[in-house]
Amino acid sequence: MMKGDQVLPSKEANLFKQIVKFYETKQYKKGIKAADQILKKFPDHGETLAMKGLTLNCMEKKEEAYEYVLRGLKYDMKSHVCWHVYGLLYRSDRDYRQAIKCYRNALRLDKDNLQILRDLSLLQIQMRDLSGFAETRQQLLMLKPNNRNNWIAFAIAQHLHSSYDLAGKILMAYEGTLEGVPVSERYEHGEMLLYKAMIQEESGALNSALESLDKGSDQIIDVLAAKEARGRLLQQTGNLTGAEAVYRELLEMNPDNYNYHTGLQSSLGTDPGSEITPDQRATLQAAYEDLFEKYPKSTGVKRIPLNFLEGDHFKAAVQSYVTRFLQKGIPSLFSDLSSLYVSTAKADILEKMFEEAVSSLPSSDKLPWCQGETLEEPAVYVWALFYLAQHYNHRGASTKALEKIDAAIAHTPTIIDFYLVKARILNEAGDPKAAAIVADEGRSMDLADRYLNSEATKWWLQADQVESAQDTIALFTKDGDQGNNLHDMQCMWYEVEAGNSHLRCERFGKALKLFKAVAEHFADIQEDQFDFHSYCLRKMTLRTYVKLLRMEEHLHGHRFYCMAAFGLVRAYIGIYDQPIALEGSKSAVSAVSQRRPSATPGSLL
Amino acid sequence: MISEESESGNDTVSLVPANKENVDTLANLNAVLFPITYQKKFYIDCLACGPYTVMAQLNGSIVAAICCRLETHQDLGVRLYIMTLGVLAPYRRRGIANALLGHALRLAQQDPRIVDTYLHVQLGNEEAIAFYRSNGFELIATIKNYYKRIRPADCFVFSCNLRNWQPRNSCLNHA
Numbered sequence: 217m218m219k220g221d222q223v224l225p226s227k228e229a230n231l232f233k234q235i236v237k238f239y240e241t242k243q244y245k246k247g248i249k250a251a252d253q254i255l256k257k258f259p260d261h262g263e264t265l266a267m268k269g270l271t272l273n274c275m276e277k278k279e280e281a282y283e284y285v286l287r288g289l290k291y292d293m294k295s296h297v298c299w300h301v302y303g304l305l306y307r308s309d310r311d312y313r314q315a316i317k318c319y320r321n322a323l324r325l326d327k328d329n330l331q332i333l334r335d336l337s338l339l340q341i342q343m344r345d346l347s348g349f350a351e352t353r354q355q356l357l358m359l360k361p362n363n364r365n366n367w368i369a370f371a372i373a374q375h376l377h378s379s380y381d382l383a384g385k386i387l388m389a390y391e392g393t394l395e396g397v398p399v400s401e402r403y404e405h406g407e408m409l410l411y412k413a414m415i416q417e418e419s420g421a422l423n424s425a426l427e428s429l430d431k432g433s434d435q436i437i438d439v440l441a442a443k444e445a446r447g448r449l450l451q452q453t454g455n456l457t458g459a460e461a462v463y464r465e466l467l468e469m470n471p472d473n474y475n476y477h478t479g480l481q482s483s484l485g486t487d488p489g490s491e492i493t494p495d496q497r498a499t500l501q502a503a504y505e506d507l508f509e510k511y512p513k514s515t516g517v518k519r520i521p522l523n524f525l526e527g528d529h530f531k532a533a534v535q536s537y538v539t540r541f542l543q544k545g546i547p548s549l550f551s552d553l554s555s556l557y558v559s560t561a562k563a564d565i566l567e568k569m570f571e572e573a574v575s576s577l578p579s580s581d582k583l584p585w586c587q588g589e590t591l592e593e594p595a596v597y598v599w600a601l602f603y604l605a606q607h608y609n610h611r612g613a614s615t616k617a618l619e620k621i622d623a624a625i626a627h628t629p630t631i632i633d634f635y636l637v638k639a640r641i642l643n644e645a646g647d648p649k650a651a652a653i654v655a656d657e658g659r660s661m662d663l664a665d666r667y668l669n670s671e672a673t674k675w676w677l678q679a680d681q682v683e684s685a686q687d688t689i690a691l692f693t694k695d696g697d698q699g700n701n702l703h704d705m706q707c708m709w710y711e712v713e714a715g716n717s718h719l720r721c722e723r724f725g726k727a728l729k730l731f732k733a734v735a736e737h738f739a740d741i742q743e744d745q746f747d748f749h750s751y752c753l754r755k756m757t758l759r760t761y762v763k764l765l766r767m768e769e770h771l772h773g774h775r776f777y778c779m780a781a782f783g784l785v786r787a788y789i790g791i792y793d794q795p796i797a798l799e800g801s802k803s804a805v806s807a808v809s810q811r812r813p814s815a816t817p818g819s820l821l
Numbered sequence: 822m823i824s825e826e827s828e829s830g831n832d833t834v835s836l837v838p839a840n841k842e843n844v845d846t847l848a849n850l851n852a853v854l855f856p857i858t859y860q861k862k863f864y865i866d867c868l869a870c871g872p873y874t875v876m877a878q879l880n881g882s883i884v885a886a887i888c889c890r891l892e893t894h895q896d897l898g899v900r901l902y903i904m905t906l907g908v909l910a911p912y913r914r915r916g917i918a919n920a921l922l923g924h925a926l927r928l929a930q931q932d933p934r935i936v937d938t939y940l941h942v943q944l945g946n947e948e949a950i951a952f953y954r955s956n957g958f959e960l961i962a963t964i965k966n967y968y969k970r971i972r973p974a975d976c977f978v979f980s981c982n983l984r985n986w987q988p989r990n991s992c993l994n995h996a
């Protein structure tokens with residue numbers, strides 16, 4: 217290691233090495249002792265002062281830590297160690313911009329220091345300084361070209377920088393340096409090949425991507441991912457026959473994966489999600505009749521045709537589809553079918569079907585569309601009523617919906633799903649209080665069920681009964697400390713709902729606190745990504761890593777973040793508009809200090 | 822949760838022991854089945870006797886329950902008292918009550934302290950009377966003005982000697 221201006225005699229130099237070792241092995245007390253020993257003789261030794269500061273920082277003595285590190289720097293401005301340590305201190309405080317500056321100073325003094333370069337690159341990717349990251353990774357590669365990770369990381373840097381071509385070339389050059397793949401690294405190698413195909417696919421070099429997959433086919437361990445990629449690529453290159461064959465193979469492996477169905481449908485010349493012609497419909501219908509023969513047990517194969525069938529074909533298909541759900545008493549039938557309601561014609565067909573079922577079942581014990589002599593269970597009737605209640609509610613007919621759900625509850629009062637649906641109907645009809653009471657009745661029927669507990673809590677909040685909500689949610693949090701516990705679990709739905717309830721009741725301070733808590737979770741999630749920069753590289757989970765980075769980049773578009781951000785703005789405006797005199801004396805003070813919130817751009821905190 | 826399960830035809834009937842988490846479901850059921858509103862004490866007794874008090878689930882929905890209490894009689898010994906037994910109307914005559922009664926009586930037979938079982942049926946409750954008779958219970962007494970708030974106020978006392986009791990075919994399988 218190159219040193220700054222101050223050189224220690226060999227005894228102390230050895231001691232110094234020990235401080236570093238103690239720090240790395242978390243033996244902080246011993247580290248301090250060793251540092252003090254040097255400082256007794258050389259009180260102005262900068263690097264020792266800095267290391268003592270760094271050690272203190274790990275012992276929760278932040279102020280002292282900064283003091284020592286700054287003193288160290290003062291005595292030895294030319295030491296890369298002092299600058300590196302200063303950077304580490306900032307990094308531990310999540311002040312990455314300052315940390316990067318320090319690392320850069322350190323590198324100015326010791327430009328090829330691998331440890332500092334690696335640390336710098338982590339900060340750069342965390343901050344999405346993509347060109348800086350690429351530069352640093354290039355330097356690392358040039359310094360140590362025999363290290364696999366240096367090649368891969370440089371390729372990632374180019375990929376993120378949208379230099380697809382270069383990224384691909386780097387990986388190929390890396391492949392060129394290999395002399396056979398050891399058995400223990402086969403998985404990693406396969407991942408690298410899949411990642412190369414991903415880069416090529418994203419750059420639009422579809423044929424090269426296909427070629428990579430074909431060439432690597434006996435080296436790629438994640439066969440499923442390779443197959444999925446092949447299907448996608450063949451599809452995009454217009455090789456529909458090839459794509460169809462791949463998607464059929466994939467369906468053979470899992471006939472309930474909707475992505476494979478979407479793939480198959482597009483390979484059959486239809487674009488799922490857009491209008492289809494009668495010809496296309498006929499093609500799909502035939503294809504699905506065929507799939508049904510092959511996979512009679514698959515729910516997906518039966519459900520998907522309901523999306524594209526129309527008229528009598530739709531009616532016949534949906535009748536046989538719902539029969540099983542009704543007979544088995546599967547509560548999710550309505551939410552399964554609700555996406556069909558974009559079509560009024562389909563909604564009308566369903567309405568008529570279920571109305572007829574509900575009126576004929578009590579006397580005949582038969583579903584009107586079922587031939588044969590088998591009699592249905594009484595529960596079939598009650599599940600049909602349950603469906604109809606949700607159907608009417610969806611179409612805005614609250615009175616009818618309530619009538620049906622009440623009939624269902626009178627028939628079999630022990631089915632808890634009925635109470636939750638009744639709560640939803642009441643709430644949408646404009647009676648959140650009654651909704652909460654019904655949901656709570658449902659909750660009380662199975663006190664061991666956390667889902668019911670959460671539902672009841674949600675409805676209490678909708679009804680602005682925050683205290684009841686708190687009491688309810690507390691039943692499932694660790695005793696005593698429910699607020700903190702919910703925060704630790706990042707229970708955002710609760711914080712958002714409770715925040716909104718406080719807003720409605722004009723308790724702006726409380727609302728603010730909850731919305732800020734949500735914003736903190738997102739800061740944590742962003743922060744949590746730090747560990748993955750090195751972890752994913754080591755494990756070679758490169759495709760997932762890139763997806764993670766992209767997910768983090770869109771983090772603030774998440775529903776909960778948006779809700780919290782809007783809530784926060786409303787709370788601030790509410791506080792601003794609130795006449796100070798109306799507030800209690802204590803909160804009036806905070807209202808004054810909040811009157812002109814100093815806006816920190818880009819941050820809610 | 823589910824202690825015993827079997828399939829007969831398409832039905833899956835299983836027993837769910839009553840406990841303090843689901844006791845409200847039991848109360849809900851009884852509120853629909855019986856003209857009397859039972860108080861807290863009733864449910865405390867129900868749960869106190871352990872595995873005797875159970876609910877029956879048909880294809881995942883709870884549709885019936887038996888509530889029991891163990892009583893110590895000075896001369897006779899311990900008696901199993903069946904406080905209530907009921908099946909939601911749409912789900913009757915498919916052997917569910919049989920299964921519940923069978924469960925309780927079988928348990929009682931295995932407990933050497935228990936000498937017999939008995940219960941009260943309101944006069945005129947023909948369904949219940951037919952049910953208990955078909956299960957080998959005998960009418961041993963009539964009590965005048967047993968009920969305070971419902972009419973008719975008289976009741977029959979039925980009893981069954983556990984030594985001789987034989988389970989009828991039930992929709993529950995006992996492996």
Ligand SMILES: CC(C)(COP(=O)(O)OP(=O)(O)OC[C@H]1O[C@@H](n2cnc3c(N)ncnc32)[C@H](O)[C@@H]1OP(=O)(O)O)[C@@H](O)C(=O)NCCC(=O)NCCS
Nearest residue numbers: 905906907908913914915916917918919948949951952955
């Ligand atoms: C009594 C009651 C529990 C019977 O429940 P169930 O599940 O229908 O009874 P099962 O299907 O197990 O019937 C077993 C046998 O009892 C007899 N039985 C039951 N109900 C009967 C009725 N209504 N008429 C004639 N016999 C009847 C039959 O012999 C039957 O066997 P089968 O169906 O093979 O002929 C039910 O009718 C009920 O809940 N009633 C209201 C509550 C009540 O009064 N409970 C009793 C007071 S504690």
